[in-house]
Amino acid sequence: MKAMVFTVLKVGLLLYAGICVLLYFLQEKLIFYPEKLPQDYRFGFRQAFEEIGVKTADNVLLHAVLFKAAQPKGVIFYLHGNAGSLASWGDVASIYTHLSYDVFMLDYRGYGKSEGQIKSQKQFFQDVQTAYDHLKTRYPENQIVVLGYSIGTGPAAWLASQNQPRLLLLQAPYYSLPDLMKRYFPWVPAFLLKYRFETHAYLPQCSMPVAIFHGDQDEIIDYRSSVRLKGLLKATDRFITLRGQSHNGMSTHPQYLAALQQILAR
Numbered sequence: 001m002k003a004m005v006f007t008v009l010k011v012g013l014l015l016y017a018g019i020c021v022l023l024y025f026l027q028e029k030l031i032f033y034p035e036k037l038p039q040d041y042r043f044g045f046r047q048a049f050e051e052i053g054v055k056t057a058d059n060v061l062l063h064a065v066l067f068k069a070a071q072p073k074g075v076i077f078y079l080h081g082n083a084g085s086l087a088s089w090g091d092v093a094s095i096y097t098h099l100s101y102d103v104f105m106l107d108y109r110g111y112g113k114s115e116g117q118i119k120s121q122k123q124f125f126q127d128v129q130t131a132y133d134h135l136k137t138r139y140p141e142n143q144i145v146v147l148g149y150s151i152g153t154g155p156a157a158w159l160a161s162q163n164q165p166r167l168l169l170l171q172a173p174y175y176s177l178p179d180l181m182k183r184y185f186p187w188v189p190a191f192l193l194k195y196r197f198e199t200h201a202y203l204p205q206c207s208m209p210v211a212i213f214h215g216d217q218d219e220i221i222d223y224r225s226s227v228r229l230k231g232l233l234k235a236t237d238r239f240i241t242l243r244g245q246s247h248n249g250m251s252t253h254p255q256y257l258a259a260l261q262q263i264l265a266r
Contacts, residue, residue: 170229
């Protein structure tokens with residue numbers, strides 16, 4: 001009997017270890033859900049835009065779209081969520097161009113028309129920094145607003161902590177990816193996660209004004225993650241709870257639009 005129990009435990013541990021190894025090597029497929037677009041894809045946006053190529057240090061061409069306001073006061077560097085491509089994310093650009101801000105949207109590696117594949121956090125951060133450096137050739141840094149949505153909030157907070165943009169805006173941020181992983185895979189050791197995206201560690205390094213927006217009915221990223229981040233904000237920063245808002249569609253929430261207008265007008 002004891003031998004049988006030992007055998008069962010051994011098989012169970014081997015299966016568990018095998019699943020953990022599999023998750024380690026497949027984690028990009030569990031975190032990122034890109035939509036790939038052909039290079040000749042034609043966007044149908046109903047506003048002025050320019051397609052931009054950003055070359056990385058390892059010679060990968062990233063694709064971005066710059067949406068243009070009539071008389072821009074600055075530019076919003078928009079780091080989008082983990083699914084889709086600019087073909088769909090570009091639809092929210094008009095919210096910001098109507099407030100007289102250009103919008104610069106980057107497709108991460110493997111998304112849209114961007115080449116390559118996401119392989120590490122370091123690579124991901126280098127890519128957004130390269131795109132930010134390109135943006136600084138077009139706009140003074142004090143006219144750049146960094147905005148992250150969902151998966152883009154961690155990289156956005158990191159980017160702001162390493163630079164001096166005018167503002168940092170976070171929509172539905174997580175405390176960190178290991179913290180978020182506990183909700184979906186509580187049985188997986190956190191050390192297996194290559195992508196830490198530790199928003200809580202980056203925020204204290206952000207000297208610019210910060211605003212956090214989160215729906216209290218978010219079914220993807222727990223609203224309580226933002227409540228924890230609230231304790232790291234400066235006295236002059238903003239924390240806005242979007243009543244009745246789920247994870248998707250927050251950019252058209254009346255509370256979001258009203259607060260956004262106030263924040264950008266400062």
